[in-house]
Amino acid sequence: MTAPGRLTLPIETGLDDQLVGLLERLGADAVRNSDGTELPAIVGELAAKVYATYFVGRGDQEWADAHPSELTRSYLMSERTPALADGDLEIPLMAGWYALQVTPDLGCDVDRWWQVIDRTTGETLPPGTWRVSGEGADTVVTVTGAVAGHVYTVDFLAVQTWDPTQMYNYITNDWADDPSRIRESPFDVRHPATWEHVRSSLDGWLGDHPEVDVVRFTTFFYHFTLVFGPDAKERFVDWFGYSASVSVEAMEQFEEHLGYALTAEDFVDEGYYNSSFRVPTRAFRDWIDFQHRFVTDRVRQLVDAVHASGKEAMMFLGDNWIGTEPYGTLFASTGIDAVVGSVGSGATCRMISDIPGVRYTEGRLLPYFFPDVFHPGGDPVTEANASWLQARRAIVRSPLDRIGYGGYLSLALEHPDFVDRMEQIADEFRAIHDRGEGRRPASAPFRVAILNAWGRLRSWQTHMVAHALWYRQAYSYLGVLEALAGLPFEVDFLSFDDIRDGVPDGVGVLINAGALGTSFSGGSAWGAPRVQAAVRSFVAAGGGLVGVGDPTAHIDGGVTFQLADVLGVDRELGWGLSTNRPFDTVERHFITADLGAGLDVGEGTPDIVAFTRDVEVLAAGRGTVQAAASHYGEGRGVYLAGLPYSHENARLLHRALYWAAGRDSAFGEWIADDPRVEVAHYPESGQFVVLNNTDEHVRTTVRGGGDDWVVELDPYGHAWVETRELRR
Amino acid sequence: MTAPGRLTLPIETGLDDQLVGLLERLGADAVRNSDGTELPAIVGELAAKVYATYFVGRGDQEWADAHPSELTRSYLMSERTPALADGDLEIPLMAGWYALQVTPDLGCDVDRWWQVIDRTTGETLPPGTWRVSGEGADTVVTVTGAVAGHVYTVDFLAVQTWDPTQMYNYITNDWADDPSRIRESPFDVRHPATWEHVRSSLDGWLGDHPEVDVVRFTTFFYHFTLVFGPDAKERFVDWFGYSASVSVEAMEQFEEHLGYALTAEDFVDEGYYNSSFRVPTRAFRDWIDFQHRFVTDRVRQLVDAVHASGKEAMMFLGDNWIGTEPYGTLFASTGIDAVVGSVGSGATCRMISDIPGVRYTEGRLLPYFFPDVFHPGGDPVTEANASWLQARRAIVRSPLDRIGYGGYLSLALEHPDFVDRMEQIADEFRAIHDRGEGRRPASAPFRVAILNAWGRLRSWQTHMVAHALWYRQAYSYLGVLEALAGLPFEVDFLSFDDIRDGVPDGVGVLINAGALGTSFSGGSAWGAPRVQAAVRSFVAAGGGLVGVGDPTAHIDGGVTFQLADVLGVDRELGWGLSTNRPFDTVERHFITADLGAGLDVGEGTPDIVAFTRDVEVLAAGRGTVQAAASHYGEGRGVYLAGLPYSHENARLLHRALYWAAGRDSAFGEWIADDPRVEVAHYPESGQFVVLNNTDEHVRTTVRGGGDDWVVELDPYGHAWVETRELRR
Ligand SMILES: [Mg+2]
Ligand SMILES: [Mg+2]
Ligand SMILES: [Mg+2]
Structure with a gap:
């Protein structure tokens, strides 16, 4: 028998009579709310830790509206516009973008912070050879003296008037019909006033939420790059993108610290926006480092406040993670207790479980309890099995400390076969963790x-x-x-x-x-x-x-x-x-x-x-x-x-x-003949675990230490085998 | 009925009793020998022009052996050789090449004409940092002070001791067993003595061959690049390649005329040898132009001699064509009467038929009368049909003046069905040429x-x-x-x-x-x-x-x-x-x-x-x-x-x-509904020809001039249709 725990469940209001039994059955020792759900009042009575999501950089529209100059900025490029004749060329900046999400920042010194480039020659046009007119969706840059047959672009700083994740939820869920919903603008803690506001808001919130044990930051200050086209559909999405972490203030501070000035093109990067597939430039690497220093410093101050209130700080490796790079040199200095992230595959599992410098890691397993899968006739069990098989072999190699789920519990409860499977998976996760003692098995001698x-x-x-x-x-x-x-x-x-x-x-x-x-x-x-x-x-x-x-x-x-x-x-x-x-x-x-x-x-x-x-x-x-x-x-x-x-x-x-x-x-030690089966060997405890990575019954031979064992495994099954070479 | 002619047949000894009848049946008005066959004595009695192949730059081994310094040169690169440790690195030059075909030219100033390059840095090593030892197949360059982990190559000038085409024939036909065969070395007319020898040899030959009407040059001075590996198999072949057109003398004259010096690397080109897929460098384009000037000048002198003897000069666009580029600016200045080339497809047909500045062009149709196709059980008719369908549509667009065949007539005669088909093709070629008057049909208005x-x-x-x-x-x-x-x-x-x-x-x-x-x-x-x-x-x-x-x-x-x-x-x-x-x-x-x-x-x-x-x-x-x-x-x-x-x-x-x-x-004028059928329209003569490009019976409608015609065509068939809009 393994001890219960190591499992986080999303809960919501309206399920009070089922929650205690369900948590006990699944062995859940933590509960959380999801985006758009409230923790029920009963939460304080549950024998579980309570996680609460917390947004740092948006959700206070009063503040945002009162401080338009402190809204988050982004660097964007106009469409590539050919001059079909010599003379004036008009470039409508917003032709490729969604005007409700981003708008040209006409308040900055455009001669300094914008950049008009002849992409045919590669040359930047000097100020005075182009002018800006109009505003918002109608902003136009006119290049005077454009050369027929050359292509021009404008790199421009834009105000992010709508947070992309909130916008996505808003559009997807038809919140336009809901008067209680407003469009949320992200604000930038690079500005001292906004930072002080964010800082003190957290203090207030911590005091107001004694029932919360773990503050689940979703996430911090800068969203990854996610910009929508004029059709309000995703045009550019880069989970690693720093385009939306810019501000005049930050760039000025960068120049002060690094000794050289950035240009718009350092961010626009010919329109590739420094995607992680680009060989990174020095400027971009310096910018990542510069923001990592800033973000981790501010995060540390927030975490200190959380700790001072007797709670834990957890980071969701998700939307607003820019600057927190968990493998960055300063990440551990934030004092963050835990990182949680979605584990849809082995690689994404290792991305979470290998993070150094945190006390524990938690993997949010798939599928989310969302209607795309959890609808009448849906088959969440098959999805859960596929994802679990991929994650399990990674979990064995580099143990996660916890697992969890996300979404609407009420939806999951309508699929009893899924709840059964969730119970099995949680038990299996705990069994592996306990018997493997949360340690890594042996690996190759190189x-x-x-x-x-x-x-x-x-x-x-x-x-x-x-x-x-x-x-x-x-x-x-x-x-x-x-x-x-x-x-x-x-x-x-x-x-x-x-x-x-x-x-x-x-x-x-x-x-x-x-x-x-x-x-x-x-x-x-x-x-x-x-x-x-x-x-x-x-x-x-x-x-x-x-x-x-x-x-x-x-x-x-x-x-x-x-x-x-x-x-x-x-x-x-x-x-x-x-x-x-x-x-x-x-x-x-x-x-x-x-x-x-x-x-x-x-x-x-x-x-x-x-x-x-x-x-x-x-x-x-x-x-x-x-x-x-x-x-x-x-x-x-x-x-x-x-x-x-x-x-x-x-x-x-x-x-x-x-x-x-x-x-x-x-080669050939602690390995199964059948490549569908994988083996993890624990020499210190004289045992190995065998994983059946398939949905079929498998019988195979495992060789190791001069011995061999025939093992039979159920579909998706695993088994532990004791060896004779116990070393302690 | 169309007039006979426009057809060249290869003939050989031993068929005397069949030749007159066959030439009459096929309408052949010219005969030729092939490589390795002799014209029969009867040739003077045939009612046909006589072509004789003539080699300029090889075939006189006595001359070659007596003038080793005037043998043709080639630029080659050693294999890329990594230095696994600091210090001396030995590069065996011939590891990748066939020592009987090429051998390092140790007689030239290697410091000037060879080049040792660190391919990891791109730098050329200065003289004194490497030395040559050994000779022939055992030639080694030793790089002193090679850097561990860098890769080195040697660009070296090589003597071509064996002509690649003759070598290919020699090996393929096991001539090593035939004491009458020797290995032929190519010599370079860039050298005045060799040029005078070539020039006077032609005069002698012309005088000795009164029966010949057309001197078929196969071809002139420089073979395209064709180098064999140590296994005597093709290693590098580039029909457009100029690597084998080099000599110290030519490069010195180049510098004198162009005002800049060439390097080995200008020819070796990182090992790509200026393949026609490479964006050509200025040096390579200059070299082509330089050799074109030289070769066309020398060719003109040979052609003058041919004309002086009352014969025609024909160029085979084949092996030794380097420097004669038929679309080069000076090609017409050679005075060559005709170009003959192999037409295996529409594009290769146009490559011949579009050549400007010659009196006539001749396409050598496929298949060659060679044993690979003409063996018991072989199917030369199918090959002939496929090739003819491809060539015919090009011939209609840009008429060849003549067609012909190559190889051993005795082999063809063993396939009576092929001789029948050859007769039909010759008739069809003549019919199209006559009715189209050898002119191009109408084409698009742009x-x-x-x-x-x-x-x-x-x-x-x-x-x-x-x-x-x-x-x-x-x-x-x-x-x-x-x-x-x-x-x-x-x-x-x-x-x-x-x-x-x-x-x-x-x-x-x-x-x-x-x-x-x-x-x-x-x-x-x-x-x-x-x-x-x-x-x-x-x-x-x-x-x-x-x-x-x-x-x-x-x-x-x-x-x-x-x-x-x-x-x-x-x-x-x-x-x-x-x-x-x-x-x-x-x-x-x-x-x-x-x-x-x-x-x-x-x-x-x-x-x-x-x-x-x-x-x-x-x-x-x-x-x-x-x-x-x-x-x-x-x-x-x-x-x-x-x-x-x-x-x-x-x-x-x-x-x-x-x-x-x-x-x-x-669009839609003078075109068939069925894309397998093509139409050529001759407005001046008020007719069009319809080509069935398939082996099936086809019925389709042709539209043009406001009218339409339903045409039915046999497999491979063509048909002429008169229109009402006769314009003359
Ligand atoms: Mg360019
Ligand atoms: Mg390099
Ligand atoms: Mg011929």
Whole structure:
């Protein structure tokens, strides 16, 4: 029997007679309200901790309306507007944006803070060659002396008049018909008056809510970039975006501290807005760091107040998280007790559970109790099973301390089969946590490092676009992260700066995965001789390099993949078609030994050619290499054209990493014959857990410590096995 | 009844009793020998012109052996060799090449003419930091002070000790077993002694061969680049390659004339050897021009000698054609009477038939009478039909003056069904030529121009790699050329220089087709504001731009396609995934009106997104745009993700060009309802010809001049129809 607890349930009014029984049945030891629900009065009587959501930067429209100059700002770009004739060119700034959400900031010094660019020449137009007229939705910039056939844009500072998340809820739920609802504007704590107001409002709220044990910040000051088009539909969404964290004041303080001035284009970035797929500029990295310092300092003051009131502070890693980067250097200094976040997959689970410097982490499991799934005829159990299977293997590798759910409990209660399943999942989560003692199981005798432009800052956050959405251009890379989330490896995230003077000790294999020119493969970073030399020397000395997609890609000096010599393959972009590069595919290889059917490379990567004489091609299709293995000095290189997540691909990556590290002879310990089954080994307690990652009954053999065990597992099941080699 | 003639047959010894009858039956008025066959003694008695092949730059091994310093040279690159440790790095130059074909030229000043490059830094190592040792296959360059983790290459001048075509024949035909065969080395007429020898040899040969009417040069001085690997198999083949046209003397003369010195790297080009897919450098264009001047001057002297002997000079557009570029500015100055070339497709037919400045052109039809096709059980008729259907539509558009065949006649005679078909094809060719009077039929009221980095010099030669081979990376673009070869348009080939100051008058539509970064899409040429502005202004004023693949692609300033605003689409490379760009596909459009099933874009182009608000998406697949149409000022832009050749795609291009030119309302004249049938209209003679491009019986309606005709055509058939609007 495991002890109850470790479970947070959303509650709401109107369920008072069921709550006590339900909490007891599920073993829930915490309750929370959701956006749009109130905690019931009964909450104080429940044997549970109480979480309450708290908004810092919006929800006080009186304050917002009274301080329009302290509303949050954003940098936006006009549409690209071609001049069809010489002379005056009018650029309507708001043609691509939603005028109720954002409006040009005409109160700032536009000559200083806006930027008009001839995108055909790349030149910024000097002040005096353009003028602003109109206002709001009708704001126009007129370029005088535009050149026929050139394209112009205006980077402009905009006032955010409507918080994007509140706007989304407002539109989705038809709140326009509800007179009690108003449009909420976000305000910016960069302004001392607003900060003092936010600070004192929290004190008041804390005093007014003795029943609350945990203040669940949702979240802090700056929303990720989310801007709507003129049709009020999402036009640009970047969960990592800092465009909405700007203000004249912040930029002036930046210049004071960093010693150089920012431009509008530093944020607009040709219209890519520094998406996390862009190789980050120095200015953008400095801005992240600058805001991280500011935000974590202010957060610390809020957390201090929470603690002073005897409560805990929890951060929801969600909407307004900009500046709090949980893998940032100062995050732990905030004193935040816990982080909660949605765990829809193994990688998102690890993004939460690996956060250092907090007392506990909580994963909000899917599905949300929302009507899209919880409607008559809906099938929340199937969704819950799929998500749980993905999360469980990550939870075993890096334990979450708690799980929870979100949404409207009343909806969930209409699906008794789901409540049954929720009870099982909670029990299973607690059982695993208890028996594993909340510790990590054993992992490989070498570390694996993901090498990209972001490094540690974006741990477990690579290749993600909008939250939980599937992107054709991303899933083949996300599979690498997803596989690693449940594999027995300690995973580091290294930036190019981290390896410039040599790959850190303990790292056995570097992974470089991503599309050409992106921050994730590294783009121009590979143009640096020191970076190339560091990785070549690492491999030559016995290390491994596993490349996925366009690894080390930077078109220069005769190759696309700068380390084509290590990987054994290169990508043909059309210039080398005259070179004949035939290859044979090897029949069998250690890396592909557990593949049943052919290798699934997802979107794959086109036109991969054999580059070295000795490369072994492990898989190919339509004349292009899909997987390859090479020896290089004392080390090894592995190439994969893509790796969407699947049980077989996770096993393939497991093998590829051992092979690349030169540890293939040590492979096979604490592993199941069937790649659909994963094993976590706890040598200190002399046991291992076996996870059936499928919805089928599975029987397989687990080998380890010179022994083997046949295990039978129910669909979705897990089992613990004691070994003879108990070490304590 | 059409007159006989216009047909050249290969003949050989041993068929004397059949030749007269066969020539009469087929209407052949010329005979030729093939490589490896002799003209029979009877040749003087045949009522036919006699062609004889003549080799200029090889075949006199006595001369070659006596003048080793005058053998042809080539620039080659060693393999990319990484330094795994600091210190000495040995680079064996010949590791990637075939030592019997090429050998390092140790007789030249290697410090001046070789180049050792650190490919990791891009820097050329100064003389004194590397040394050469060994010779021949064992030649090694030792880099002293190599840096661990850097990759080094050696660009070296090599002696061509074996002519690649003769080598290919030698190896393929096991001539090593034939003591009468020797390995032939090519010699370079850049050297005065060799030139005088070549010149006087021709005089001797002309005097010795009174029976010859036409000297068929196969070809002149410099072979295209064709280098073999250590396994004696093709390693690098570029039909457009100038790597084997170099010599110290030529480079010194170049410097004298052009005022700047060339480097080895100007030829090695990072190992891409200036493939025609590379955006050509100034040095490479200058070199082509420099060699064109030299070669055409020397060719003129040979042609003068041929003419002085009362014979004609014919050039085979084949192996040793480097420097003779038939669309080069000086080609006509050679005085060459005729060009003959292989016509395997419509585009290769136009490459021959459009050559200006010669008295006549001859197309060598497929298949060759070679054992690969002409063996017991072989099916030469099917090959002949496929090739004839492709060539015929081009021949109608731009008449060849003659056709012919190649190979061993004795092999063809063993396939009587093929001889029957050859007779029909010859008759059909003559019938079309006679009735069309060898003139071009009417074409659209606007010109179409293919815009790329090569322009006119490479007319009908875009996107071709090795001769007649299918390349996955090329066929989707070659389809554009192949479609145009038989469509009723006058086609120009323009370079970016040609349009920098405005698109020439008469051009209605520009086509820009090709992969990202290649000479054919244009690469960095699109970075020039004047180029962009010229095309935008052209379209804005009513012109059309049809883009295929990665048109106007040059990654800069926020877009991949620099003219995304004109095309209405852009290519997403991963940085813009956060931008939501949904699109609908229109139900019907003028451009796609004749498509039966879906659009076939061949390899297509990935990740094409809707870029402008008003773009009409005509076809899409997996979330990526495949075809789109846009209005832009007074003009129009059309995007196609690929266009492999098919009857339907040719019709689609026909429509797209009319639509882009704003002439869609004029479309439908002298065209068949069935896209498998094409029409050529001769208004001066009041008739049109209808071509059935299929192997099926077809019945369709042809519309034109306010009238319509139902035509029925046999498989492969054509028919002439007289109209009422005879104009003369
Ligand atoms: Mg530019
Ligand atoms: Mg470089
Ligand atoms: Mg011929």
